[in-house]
Every structure is written in C-alpha cells, then in structure tokens.
Amino acid sequence: MGTQEDISRKIVSLGGHFILKVKNNQKTLNNDLQIYFDNCIGNDPNIVIETTNIETNHGREEYREYYISHDINCITNKEKWDQVSSVGMLRVYRKVKGKIEIRDHYYIMDTKISMKTFMQATRNHWNIECGLHWRLDVILNEDRSRNRVGHSISNLSIIRKIVFNLVRLDKSFGNISFEKKMTRYKVDFNNIENLIFCLFPAVEG
Numbered sequence: 001m002g003t004q005e006d007i008s009r010k011i012v013s014l015g016g017h018f019i020l021k022v023k024n025n026q027k028t029l030n031n032d033l034q035i036y037f038d039n040c041i042g043n044d045p046n047i048v049i050e051t052t053n054i055e056t057n058h059g060r061e062e063y064r065e066y067y068i069s070h071d072i073n074c075i076t077n078k079e080k081w082d083q084v085s086s087v088g089m090l091r092v093y094r095k096v097k098g099k100i101e102i103r104d105h106y107y108i109m110d111t112k113i114s115m116k117t118f119m120q121a122t123r124n125h126w127n128i129e130c131g132l133h134w135r136l137d138v139i140l141n142e143d144r145s146r147n148r149v150g151h152s153i154s155n156l157s158i159i160r161k162i163v164f165n166l167v168r169l170d171k172s173f174g175n176i177s178f179e180k181k182m183t184r185y186k187v188d189f190n191n192i193e194n195l196i197f198c199l200f201p202a203v204e205g
Contacts, residue, residue: 003029003108008083012110019088019113019121022106028077033106036074037067037089046071050115061095066119070112084108090122170199 003020011018022030041047050066067089075081088107093100107122167181172194184191 005080005083008081008108008110012083017110017113018083019107019109019118022108029075029081029108030106032074032076033087033089033108034104036069036087037104037106040069041067044069044071048115050119063093065091065093066115066122067091068113068115068118081108083110085110086112088118088122166195166199170195172198 003022003026008018008020022033024030037047041049047067047069052064052066054061054063056062068086069088070086072078072081072084072087074087075084086109088109090105090107092103092105094103095101105122107118109118167178167185170181172191173181173184185195
C-alpha cells in the first residue's frame, strides 16, 4: 500500500531513503521487475547475488537468495518512478513437510545501496512477517476467519493484535513459546485472570 510514487517523492524530498516492496497494487511495475529478473538472472552482469544458509523456523526450512541491480531500464514508466535508482528481488525457498514453496518478492530503492543494507532491510521486514503475521495467521486463525459483516474484519484484526501483544508481555510462565502460552490460557481460566488482574496493573504502573 505504501509503494506509491507520491510517497517515494515525499520521502526523498525530506532527506530520507526508501526500500519499498512492490506488489500487484502496482501491477505494471511488478510485471516489469518480474520479467527482468526472470530473464536476466545469470545473464546480466549488473545483477549482484547473495545467498544465505538454510535456516529452520517453526518446523520449516528456509533458504534465501538476494538480487540487486542498478540498471533500471526495465522500468517502463520512468516518469512515474523517477526516484528509483535500484531494483531488487528476494527469492525465498521454504520447505514444509517435504513440500518446497518458492516465492519472489520485488523491491525498488532510491539509492544504489549495498547488498548488506538490502539484506538487512528485507530481513527485518521478513522477521515481521514471520513473527507477527505467522502467529496471527496460524495460531490465532486469522486466515481462516470468515467474518464479513460490517466492520468485523477490522475489529477482529485489532483484537488479535491486542491479544498478541498482551501474550508477549506475560512472563508468568517463564521462557516458553507463544503457542504454549495460548494453550495454557485455554486449559486454565486462572491464567486468563492472572493476565487481566496482575499483568494489566503491572504494565500500567
């Protein structure tokens, strides 16, 4: 949603820099980057590549490939994206229960950034995706929610995020996983009472 030409110009005009993820809300730009990287990886010397080791998270294995190019001729609408100086791609290989999924994520940047900076920025975004969104989707069942009446989607999304943050603040169980905390709330109402009557006052204090 934030990948808009007006936003990119505003960031630069105020002295900042941007690394913006490109999705289908900018369909032409997304297609430009997809075609460029699909056709030019391994053939274009302008594309720099870096890879990571295989990592295990939440019972799945992940491997990443990072690509950067300072050649922006692939962008068809250069007037619209006149602040862009580099393009990038993150390819994520994920193995879950023996099945391999491959996802490509595309980015635009206003400067000719280093590979290290690109990896750090995209990794921070990915950590948010894995940390917050994974828990909302899998543990709090957000993906399977079928609420469509009125403002129920937005309201329940806010409630889930409040629950997420409260559970993270609860240290009464010691060092256990988020999922195990949720299980203890379900099996013993005393744990919920402790959350409401002990944790809330402590946080406010």
